[in-house]
Amino acid sequence: MNQKEFNEVIVRQTAHCKFMLNTTSKAALMGMLSKHLISVSDMCMDEQQYSKEQWDEKITDSINYFLILCAIVAFGSTGR
16 A cells, blocks of 8 residues: 555544544544544553553554544644
8 A cells, every 4th residue: 555545544434434433534533533542541550461452442542542642633734
């Protein structure tokens, strides 16, 4: 996958989520990010042992959502 293909996936997915939530791109992204942050918080507070792969997945997804949010903000998306 190249950068252009990645960008197209992000635009399509954000538009899909925006349509489902009937909101802005930033708000839709925050909804997805919140789900991951709650999972990370639950993992931190829980006594259960999680695999490195589970940690990596949740942390990486959270970072990716922050990076996408950064791009939306940086390029002045109106989110409409």
